[in-house]
Every structure is written in structure tokens, then in C-alpha cells.
Amino acid sequence: IPVQRIRNFSIIAHVDHGKSTLADRLLELTGAISQNTGQHQVLDSLQVERERGITVKAQTASIFHKYKGKLYLLNLIDTPGHVDFSNEVSRSLAACDGVILLVDACHGVQAQTVANYHLAKQRELAVVPVLNKIDIKHANPDRVCKDLQSLFGIDPATILKISAKLGTGVPEVLDRVIEAIPAPKVKRDSQFRALIFDSWFDKYRGALNLIYVLNGTLAQGQDIQSLATKKFYPVKSISVLRPAECHVSSLAAGQVGLIACNMRSSKESIIGDTIHLKNEQATAAGSYKPQQPLVFAGVFPVDQSKHVSLRSAIEKMVLNDSAVTVKVDSSPALGQGWRLGFLGLLHMEVFCQRLEQEHGAEPIITAPSVTYHVVLSNPKMIKQSGKDTLEISNAALFPDPINIKEYYEPLVLGTIITPTEYVGQIIGVCVERRGVQQSSINIDDSRILMKYILPLSEIILDFHDRLKSLSSGYASFSYEDYGYHETDLVRLDIHLNGRPVEELCRIVHTSKATGVARDMVHKLKDLIPKQMVQIAIQACVGSKVLARETIKAYRKDVTAKLYGGDVTRRMKLLRQQAEGKKKMRMFANVRVPHETFINVLKR
Numbered sequence: 247i248p249v250q251r252i253r254n255f256s257i258i259a260h261v262d263h264g265k266s267t268l269a270d271r272l273l274e275l276t277g278a279i280s281q282n283t284g285q286h287q288v289l290d291s292l293q294v295e296r297e298r299g300i301t302v303k304a305q306t307a308s309i310f311h312k313y314k315g316k317l318y319l320l321n322l323i324d325t326p327g328h329v330d331f332s333n334e335v336s337r338s339l340a341a342c343d344g345v346i347l348l349v350d351a352c353h354g355v356q357a358q359t360v361a362n363y364h365l366a367k368q369r370e371l372a373v374v375p376v377l378n379k380i381d382i383k384h385a386n387p388d389r390v391c392k393d394l395q396s397l398f399g400i401d402p403a404t405i406l407k408i409s410a411k412l413g414t415g416v417p418e419v420l421d422r423v424i425e426a427i428p429a430p431k432v433k434r435d436s437q438f439r440a441l442i443f444d445s446w447f448d449k450y451r452g453a454l455n456l457i458y459v460l461n462g463t464l465a466q467g468q469d470i471q472s473l474a475t476k477k478f479y480p481v482k483s484i485s486v487l488r489p490a491e492c493h494v495s496s497l498a499a500g501q502v503g504l505i506a507c508n509m510r511s512s513k514e515s516i517i518g519d520t521i522h523l524k525n526e527q528a529t530a531a532g533s534y535k536p537q538q539p540l541v542f543a544g545v546f547p548v549d550q551s552k553h554v555s556l557r558s559a560i561e562k563m564v565l566n567d568s569a570v571t572v573k574v575d576s577s578p579a580l581g582q583g584w585r586l587g588f589l590g591l592l593h594m595e596v597f598c599q600r601l602e603q604e605h606g607a608e609p610i611i612t613a614p615s616v617t618y619h620v621v622l623s624n625p626k627m628i629k630q631s632g633k634d635t636l637e638i639s640n641a642a643l644f645p646d647p648i649n650i651k652e653y654y655e656p657l658v659l660g661t662i663i664t665p666t667e668y669v670g671q672i673i674g675v676c677v678e679r680r681g682v683q684q685s686s687i688n689i690d691d692s693r694i695l696m697k698y699i700l701p702l703s704e705i706i707l708d709f710h711d712r713l714k715s716l717s718s719g720y721a722s723f724s725y726e727d728y729g730y731h732e733t734d735l736v737r738l739d740i741h742l743n744g745r746p747v748e749e750l751c752r753i754v755h756t757s758k759a760t761g762v763a764r765d766m767v768h769k770l771k772d773l774i775p776k777q778m779v780q781i782a783i784q785a786c787v788g789s790k791v792l793a794r795e796t797i798k799a800y801r802k803d804v805t806a807k808l809y810g811g812d813v814t815r816r817m818k819l820l821r822q823q824a825e826g827k828k829k830m831r832m833f834a835n836v837r838v839p840h841e842t843f844i845n846v847l848k849r
């Protein structure tokens with residue numbers, strides 16, 4: 247198929263606006279999958295996607311469509327809508343010339359609609375605006391059209407109105423894609439050059455790379471070279487996704503395809519890398535940069551015998567999720583492990599769920615934290631570390647305040663869209679979370695778009711859930727990085743019978759220290775079992791005690807009444823005790839169950 251008859255596009259939208267459902271209809275219409283298979287959201291193939299009903303990985307399908315008597319090749323990418331997976335969207339857009347911007351005709355423009363629209367505009371992509379769910383009774387397409395006009399300057403006459411569920415208006419979407427989105431700007435008669443924009447691990451073939459061919463052609467058996475690593479590989483097989491894998495002998499410029507070439511790990515198969523033929527010169531094909539992780543957590547094997555298998559599972563997962571960063575970490579309580587970086591809490595949860603479901607690993611995850619910057623004042627320490635600013639995401643490594651001159655924390659620029667009746671309560675939550683309002687505009691007479699600068703640490707745990715619950719699900723939230731800002735921080739230490747417990751210390755904003763201190767000691771009182779000795783729990787900043795609780799000792803020896811009883815029962819009890827001890831960690835004379843370190847942070 248000539249380049250002039252290829253179209254490469256993504257479907258972008260807020261979560262739940264119907265992207266995956268529209269993708270199903272497009273696949274059916276073009277005969278890529280059969281109708282009425284009873285399968286929904288065909289491209290959501292991961293177990294976690296089916297269980298949660300959300301897309302977490304962008305998926306590609308190559309389909310054919312006849313338009314004015316000519317056959318066109320459409321490479322369609324279904325993307326996730328949640329802010330935590332926006333890396334998947336930007337990665338996908340690197341292989342596209344246009345997007346379908348899908349908007350729910352009932353809920354209208356939402357925070358992630360705005361964010362995704364701007365991502366597409368930044369890349370100067372053609373936008374095909376489509377309203378979905380017009381079959382629903384209380385849908386209000388006219389109002390949503392007006393919103394699209396006032397927010398993005400989209401001409402209402404160009405907006406298609408469809409029901410992805412029923413298939414109404416979907417054929418027009420395909421025609422519009424061909425009319426409004428330009429053919430790829432690629433050259434066939436030049437040296438081969440392609441962008442790697444996704445990869446995953448296959449048990450038999452190693453790392454598979456999804457590539458977008460910008461120049462020339464690639465045939466099976468040729469040798470390719472990575473621009474980033476300079477290593478070369480023989481191309482073992484080439485296929486296209488329809489959406490099932492279909493073998494082909496070559497790929498030409500403008501096409502998207504999958505290649506297997508004996509790459510082994512994420513260090514070799516780099517998203518955003520350019521490949522070219524062996525020993526030829528080439529320049530970078532794409533301008534894709536992965537997003538920087540914002541939230542960090544320690545990941546440790548349950549016991550050290552699982553270390554090797556956990557490492558291999560993490561490597562395979564990182565191959566499929568280029569937004570995750572990995573560093574080696576160790577902890578006195580949990581041994582050798584890793585510190586992983588994520589784009590948000592949902593991203594972290596999904597990653598860990600996939601580790602378990604797709605790779606059988608069940609690691610211990612420590613409390614998530616953001617990365618703080620501290621500027622040192624102590625010349626000795628500056629000399630020792632070779633720099634005057636330290637980056638800290640593990641509270642245990644937070645230096646003594648005597649040695650610190652300035653503290654910095656990461657901020658985000660948040661976009662909140664809400665019906666007007668919830669504005670008061672939402673502003674209340676933002677203020678409580680140290681937010682500063684930047685702007686507020688009325689989208690129409692019933693909805694408001696507010697911009698807030700918020701500390702990242704205040705939103706990672708439960709901000710989104712709070713917004714959703716106090717607005718009956720109607721408010722939406724999205725955010726982007728807003729750099730570092732000076733702040734006031736303290737390290738909150740937890741002492742058990744006078745001894746500090748490293749695993750429980752946290753970095754908190756000075757104004758929040760007392761509240762967090764009370765909350766933590768209260769929870770610890772519930773989480774730590776009664777023991778032979780009385781336990782004093784204290785939360786301190788430096789030598790100052792902010793909160794304390796006491797766990798009383800056992801009144802009497804509980805095993806006493808078992809003496810003289812059934813021997814096997816006593817043996818069993820002793821065995822259980824021995825096993826119980828293994829999972830405990832001793833602090834002074836206090837035993838703390840392992841899971842306490844994580845449970846204490848849950849709300």
C-alpha cells in the first residue's frame with residue numbers, strides 16, 4: 247500500500263469515555279475481529295486491565311478500510327486515559343500523525359481530556375473531535391460541543407456524534423480519519439530508519455520491539471543496529487498486529503510492525519531508540535522522552551531466596567513499562583531490594599499486580615514517597631558527597647537538620663474540572679493539602695475548571711479518591727510536573743521503648759508534623775501485638791516528643807493454662823510461635839510484625 251494510503255492515529259480521551267469500545271467497533275467494521283463475539287474491549291488483553299476495567303497499556307492494531315474504492319491501511323493505537331499512564335499516550339503519539347479526541351456526551355470535557363488534547367497539540371497532530379455515548383438519554387451533545395469550542399476553539403460543525411456501544415456513526419469516523427489526518431511524512435526510497443515505541447517480553451523470542459518505520463524498508467534476515475547502544479541484531483521475524491500477530495516478510499516506511507531480533511533486556515530494547523541497518527549512519531527518528539517518575543517505593547523479596555526470581559520479573563516488567571525506573575536499594579529490615587520510580591500510586595499498584603499475575607512474584611512494597619532535595623550547609627558533608635544538594639526519597643537517609651540549609655519539595659500543576667456545586671468543598675480540600683489556586687474559569691454555567699499548584703506529597707496517597715467521593719464521582723483531576731520549590735520539612739522519627747525505628751521514619755511538612763505524629767502512634771498501637779513488656783510508642787522530631795501511646799504488657803502468662811494439656815497441641819503452639827517470630831523484627835525488646843511498616847501508612 248502506498249504511503250499516501252496509510253493513516254497512523256491514536257484514540258485519546260478521559261478514562262471511561264469509550265476509547266476501547268470504539269476500538270472494538272473499528273476492528274469489527276474493518277473485519278479485523280468478528281462481530282458479536284461477546285468479547286469487550288478486545289485490545290485490553292492484560293489480566294489487570296480486564297479485572298479493573300481500565301486500559302493501562304496502549305495497544306496497536308493495523309486494519310484495512312475501503313474509502314472511495316481504494317484500500318487504506320490504518321494503524322490505530324488505543325491508549326489509557328488515567329493520568330498515571332500518560333507516558334503510554336506520549337509514547338504512542340510519537341508514532342502518529344493524528345488523534346481521535348473522544349468525549350463522553352454526558353460527562354463532557356474532563357481533566358484528562360484537556361491534558362491529552364494538549365499532548366496532541368504539542369506534537370502538532372491533526373485532531374478529529376468525536377462525541378460518544380449519544381445513545382444515553384441525558385446526554386447533552388450541544389453543551390459539550392460548545393465546551394469544545396470555548397476551550398479548544400474546535401468548530402462544532404466538525405464534531406462527529408456517535409455511540410461506540412451501538413455502532414451509530416462509527417463508519418463516518420473511519421472516513422473522517424482518512425480525510426482529516428495526513429498521510430505519514432516518510433520516505434520509502436531512502437535508508438531504513440525506524441522508531442522503537444513499545445516492547446515486551448516473549449518467553450521464546452526474548453524482547454519483541456514494536457517499531458514505526460520512518461524511512462526505507464526492512465526485510466527479515468537483515469541486520470539492524472541500535473542508535474543508542476550501537477549493538478546489532480539479525481531480524482529473526484517481522485509481523486503486523488491485526489490485532490493478532492500476522493507474519494510478513496518486510497515492512498515499508500509508514501508501517502507499524504513487530505520485530506524479534508534476540509534482544510534480551512530493557513537495557514537493549516529502549517523505547518524512543520532509533521534502529522537502522524548495520525553499519526549505516528542515521529540520526530534519531532523520534533523526539534520521544536519518557537516521563538520522569540514522581541513516586542518512589544522500595545520493592546523487596548519476601549525472603550532473600552526469592553531475590554533472583556524477583557529481579558528477573560522486574561526486568562521483564564520494565565521492558566514493557568518504560569516509565570518505571572529501577573535502582574538497587576537495601577534496608578536493614580528487608581534486606582536487598584530495589585527502589586522503583588512510578589508516575590503515581592495507581593501506576594505502582596498496577597505494576598505490582600502485573601508482577602504477581604504475569605510473572606508470579608509477590609514482593610514486599612514499602613511506603614511510597616516523593617523525592618525531596620536538601621541543600622547542605624555543612625562543608626564537611628558537601629566535600630564527602632561531592633555536591634551541596636542531596637536527593638532523598640528514603641526518609642532513613644534524611645540528614646540531621648543541623649547540616650541542612652534549605653529544603654525543596656516537588657510541586658504539580660493540577661487541573662480540576664467540577665460541577666459548580668462542589669467547588670466550595672474542593673477548595674477546602676486543596677487548602678488543607680497546601681494548594682495555591684492559579685486560576686478558575688467557567689467552562690459553562692454549570693462547570694468550573696480550576697488550576698492549583700499542589701505539593702506532590704499531598705496528592706499521591708488519596709487526593710483523587712477524596713475529590714471523587716466528595717463530588718459523587720463528578721470532579722476529575724489531572725496533573726503535570728511543576729518543578730521544585732523551597733519548603734519546610736522535618737523528619738518524624740518513631741521510637742519504641744526509647745529506640746528509634748528506622749523503617750518507620752518519614753519526611754513530613756513542618757505544619758503537618760503533629761497531626762501525622764498522632765495518627766501514626768495511634769495506628770501503631772493497634773498494629774503491634776501485646777507483649778511481655780510494656781511498649782512506649784513515641785513520635786518525635788529531634789528530641790521533641792509530638793505524640794505518644796502505650797501498649798500494656800500481658801497481665802499473666804497466657805500459655806500457663808496449657809501446661810499438662812494435650813502434648814501435640816502444645817507442640818503446635820510452640821511451632822506457630824517460632825514461625826511467628828521469624829516474621830517479626832526486634833527493636834530493643836519489642837517485636838514488630840513485618841507488614842506494620844506498610845500498614846501504618848494506609849488510611
Ligand code: GDP
Nearest residue numbers: 261262263264265266267378379382409410411
Ligand atoms: P475507555 O476507558 O475510554 O477505554 O472506555 P471503555 O471503552 O472501557 O468504556 C467505558 C464504559 O463506557 C464501558 O462500560 C462501555 O460499555 C461504556 N460505553 C462506551 N461507549 C458507549 C456508548 O456509546 N454508549 C454507552 N451507553 N456506553 C458506552
Ligand code: MG
Nearest residue numbers: 265266300301
Ligand atoms: Mg480503555
